Amino acid sequence: MVKICCIGAGYVGGPTMAVIAVKCPAIEVVVVDISKPRIDAWNSDKLPIYEPGLDEVVKACRGKNLFFSTDVEKHVAEADIIFVSVNTPTKTRGLGAGKAADLTYWESAARMIADVSKSDKIVVEKSTVPVKTAEAIEKILTHNSKGINYQILSNPEFLAEGTAIEDLFKPDRVLIGGRETPEGRKAVQALKEVYAHWVPEENIITTNLWSAELSKLAANAFLAQRISSVNAMSALCEATGANVSEVSYAIGKDSRIGPKFLNASVGFGGSCFQKDILNLVYICECNGLPEVANYWKQVIKINDYQKSRFVNRVVSSMFNTVSGKKVAILGFAFKKDTGDTRETPAIDVCKGLLGDKAHVSIYDPEVTEDQIQRDLAMNKFDWDAYEATKGAHAVCILTEWNQFKELDYQKIFDNMQKPAFIFDGRNVVDAEKLRGIGFIVYSIGKPLDAWLKDMPAIA
Numbered sequence: 001m002v003k004i005c006c007i008g009a010g011y012v013g014g015p016t017m018a019v020i021a022v023k024c025p026a027i028e029v030v031v032v033d034i035s036k037p038r039i040d041a042w043n044s045d046k047l048p049i050y051e052p053g054l055d056e057v058v059k060a061c062r063g064k065n066l067f068f069s070t071d072v073e074k075h076v077a078e079a080d081i082i083f084v085s086v087n088t089p090t091k092t093r094g095l096g097a098g099k100a101a102d103l104t105y106w107e108s109a110a111r112m113i114a115d116v117s118k119s120d121k122i123v124v125e126k127s128t129v130p131v132k133t134a135e136a137i138e139k140i141l142t143h144n145s146k147g148i149n150y151q152i153l154s155n156p157e158f159l160a161e162g163t164a165i166e167d168l169f170k171p172d173r174v175l176i177g178g179r180e181t182p183e184g185r186k187a188v189q190a191l192k193e194v195y196a197h198w199v200p201e202e203n204i205i206t207t208n209l210w211s212a213e214l215s216k217l218a219a220n221a222f223l224a225q226r227i228s229s230v231n232a233m234s235a236l237c238e239a240t241g242a243n244v245s246e247v248s249y250a251i252g253k254d255s256r257i258g259p260k261f262l263n264a265s266v267g268f269g270g271s272c273f274q275k276d277i278l279n280l281v282y283i284c285e286c287n288g289l290p291e292v293a294n295y296w297k298q299v300i301k302i303n304d305y306q307k308s309r310f311v312n313r314v315v316s317s318m319f320n321t322v323s324g325k326k327v328a329i330l331g332f333a334f335k336k337d338t339g340d341t342r343e344t345p346a347i348d349v350c351k352g353l354l355g356d357k358a359h360v361s362i363y364d365p366e367v368t369e370d371q372i373q374r375d376l377a378m379n380k381f382d383w384d385a386y387e388a389t390k391g392a393h394a395v396c397i398l399t400e401w402n403q404f405k406e407l408d409y410q411k412i413f414d415n416m417q418k419p420a421f422i423f424d425g426r427n428v429v430d431a432e433k434l435r436g437i438g439f440i441v442y443s444i445g446k447p448l449d450a451w452l453k454d455m456p457a458i459a
């Protein structure tokens with residue numbers, strides 16, 4: 001029986017291993033983590049992350065061929081294939097601070113693997129890492145090898161939060177990079193056989209190590225760039241009277257451009273895009289490519305611009321001040337169907353409004369009050385959208401939760417101060433209908449109301 005061990009029971013490691021286990025009953029999969037509360041949660045009825053379909057998958061194989069454990073060393077020692085799926089946050093201090101990836105967790109995982117291994121191992125990079133990380137890991141392992149053969153593979157994960165199980169069941173592609181040596185090819189083949197249990201062979205791409213590592217950063221950079229491109233257009237649409245949804249639809253019909261990922265928004269968030277672009281920028285700079293670095297930096301600059309443009313629009317529309325005014329925030333997660341707030345644009349928008357002394361009141365169906373406390377050092381959190389908007393001067397919609405489309409806006413309007421404003425950062429509400437009720441409505445990238453035209457935002 002092939003044994004797989006995954007170090008790191010987070011958003012990537014947990015769901016990915018659960019899917020491998022459910023698709024490969026003959027493989028034993030153990031997910032290990034040093035955090036006992038996290039492992040306990042994976043072993044309980046309330047899993048530590050929310051993903052549609054995850055509960056069912058875990059229930060189907062937990063205790064059979066899927067296990068969660070804190071006994072890291074034992075399971076690493078026993079495994080044939082070790083996935084490393086630990087955090088690689090952006091460095092906050094020292095060389096490369098603010099840009100380079102922090103590989104502390106990765107390095108200690110590699111050293112631990114070297115310490116406890118007694119048989120040959122395939123070590124798989126699952127978390128996104130800077131290009132050439134495999135080389136560093138290889139050095140740590142081979143310098144401490146005690147005669148053991150290690151093969152390092154890069155197998156980046158492309159799943160998105162909220163659709164993790166769907167993405168894992170039907171991936172657009174699986175990418176496996178390895179050394180171009182007979183041993184390297186053998187290792188690639190071994191991992192390919194795992195995925196081949198459910199992924200068609202033509203969707204499993206094999207490359208050299210560096211191509212696989214770089215492809216992950218490149219994919220995220222291209223996706224984020226699409227959003228910054230459409231968001232840049234949204235500013236121009238507001239200035240000219242064009243409608244960004246119509247522009248997105250029109251350009252998306254070009255099969256070379258395609259229709260997906262062209263929704264203008266208050267900005268992209270999530271744990272990956274900004275981190276990976278910063279990392280890409282750093283790699284470019286380290287390789288003496290400042291022009292390339294600057295090109296990608298611009299994607300982040302436009303994202304920051306979009307968030308501050310939104311705040312400026314709110315403040316300027318409300319007579320240039322929100323001081324002492326209640327502003328209701330509907331949606332705090334970085335996108336719908338998740339409680340994750342990492343890099344959510346809502347943090348910057350709220351900080352901007354708080355900086356202008358607004359009284360901010362937040363409602364999100366999945367984000368907890370504790371999380372808001374950690375993100376904003378404040379605890380004005382409401383359990384209900386109607387409570388959050390009661391007595392407010394303005395409502396800002398920052399996450400595209402479906403339920404925000406179905407709220408009783410007449411009731412909300414009746415309980416708000418007048419003039420009542422709605423700033424829709426996700427284009428989820430029917431602006432015309434809300435104008436009919438009496439709201440002044442701002443929709444990102446859409447033609448402006450007479451009111452908003454009279455009060456231009458200074459970005």
Ligand code: UDX
Pocket residue numbers: 157158159160161162220223227260261262263264265266267268269270271272273334335336
């Ligand atoms: C992303 C990548 O999609 C995934 O392949 C990678 O493995 C990890 O990073 P994720 O961060 O989970 O996944 O979310 P994603 O759905 O890509 O959304 C990222 C951000 O972009 C969100 O804040 C979302 O609201 C925003 N977005 C997305 C837009 O503003 N407009 C769009 O058209 C699409």
